[in-house]
Amino acid sequence: MSTVKFGIxxxxxxxxxxxxxxxxxxxxxxxxxxxxxxxPDLSGLDVVVLPGGxxxxxxxxxxxxxxxxxxxxxxxxxxxxxxxxxxxxxGFQILTEAGLLPGALVRNANLHxxxxxxxxxxxxxxxxxxxxxxxxxxxxxPIAHGEGRYTCxxxxxxxxxxxxxxxxxxxxxxxxxxxxxxxxxCSPSGRVLGLMPHPERAADPELPGQDGxxxxxxxxxxxVA
Amino acid sequence: xxxxAQIQIHLxxxxxxxxxxxxxxxxxxxxxxxxxxxxxxxxxxxQLEAPDAETAQKRVGELCNxxxxxxxxxxxQIQVDPVASx
Numbered sequence: 001m002s003t004v005k006f007g008i009x010x011x012x013x014x015x016x017x018x019x020x021x022x023x024x025x026x027x028x029x030x031x032x033x034x035x036x037x038x039x040p041d042l043s044g045l046d047v048v049v050l051p052g053g054x055x056x057x058x059x060x061x062x063x064x065x066x067x068x069x070x071x072x073x074x075x076x077x078x079x080x081x082x083x084x085x086x087x088x089x090x091g092f093q094i095l096t097e098a099g100l101l102p103g104a105l106v107r108n109a110n111l112h113x114x115x116x117x118x119x120x121x122x123x124x125x126x127x128x129x130x131x132x133x134x135x136x137x138x139x140x141x142p143i144a145h146g147e148g149r150y151t152c153x154x155x156x157x158x159x160x161x162x163x164x165x166x167x168x169x170x171x172x173x174x175x176x177x178x179x180x181x182x183x184x185x186c187s188p189s190g191r192v193l194g195l196m197p198h199p200e201r202a203a204d205p206e207l208p209g210q211d212g213x214x215x216x217x218x219x220x221x222x223x224v225a
Numbered sequence: 226x227x228x229x230a231q232i233q234i235h236l237x238x239x240x241x242x243x244x245x246x247x248x249x250x251x252x253x254x255x256x257x258x259x260x261x262x263x264x265x266x267x268x269x270x271x272q273l274e275a276p277d278a279e280t281a282q283k284r285v286g287e288l289c290n291x292x293x294x295x296x297x298x299x300x301x302q303i304q305v306d307p308v309a310s311x
Contacts, residue, residue, distance in 0.1 A: 060292070060293070061295055064292060064295065065292075068292070096297075097295065102297075103297060104295055104297045104298045106236070106240060106241075106298055107243055107244065108243070109241060109243050110243065111243050111244060111247060149241075151240055151241075151298060152297070153239070153297075177241070177243075
């Protein structure tokens with residue numbers, strides 16, 4: 001593979017889609033396709049990104065309506081084919097609502113919408129998403145969410161811990177009250193990643209805050225042989 | 226037959242309801258210290274056509290499981306009543 005082909009799903013209410021494209025196309029120079037949620041064609045894509053925003057106005061629950069968008073059937077097929085999926089913020093919420101990742105994201109414990117930069121610990125470097133981070137990395141990424149408190153039942157949490165599915169933890173504290181300080185987790189195969197922080201907002205070499213750059217570089221290193 | 230459904234959705238008892246905690250705290254500050262276990266949920270009402278109340282109840286349950294509630298974090302209660310014909 002000589003390059004990585006990115007697809008970015010655009011739901012009504014998505015607002016980080018072009019930020020992701022700025023990085024994948026503008027910074028990385030990879031072919032990038034914006035995919036309207038009614039468009040089920042994900043063929044030829046290596047990595048599909050569900051971006052941040054407020055899909056369908058966050059009505060009912062964050063991600064609850066987006067999970068039934070026509071593109072989501074194709075996304076499941078993409079996952080079944082072994083394709084990679086990255087859900088950022090609202091994208092993470094959609095992945096949990098769709099059952100592609102376990103648990104749920106609920107109102108922040110302090111009820112505030114938190115727009116800040118937070119410390120994160122990267123728990124594993126053996127994934128497509130994190131290979132370029134030095135071992136034991138602690139990074140700072142922006143967050144901007146009102147419903148980012150991860151929750152799940154005790155059995156699910158144990159499974160996440162045992163199968164090493166927790167990829168990012170807030171460090172030293174989870175500002176939203178997340179269970180086990182979870183900021184991001186992956187599927188058992190590691191091919192589906194969801195996280196509340198925004199790596200695309202910390203990935204432009206011209207701007208301060210660049211701790212997201214290695215995440216995007218990891219993808220290139222992992223897929224471009 | 227036309228039925229009216231009243232659906233109550235709440236966070237599971239095991240899931241922290243910070244809005245409920247905040248309201249309870251406010252009630253305590255107002256002197257209502259006997260108030261406990263405040264939980265804030267959603268109320269959804271809808272009408273649907275079904276041959277009988279049992280079927281209507283079953284269909285609304287399906288709507289809840291599919292979209293209206295998230296069983297991972299929420300529980301729901303349904304009440305179904307026939308709509309009086311005009």
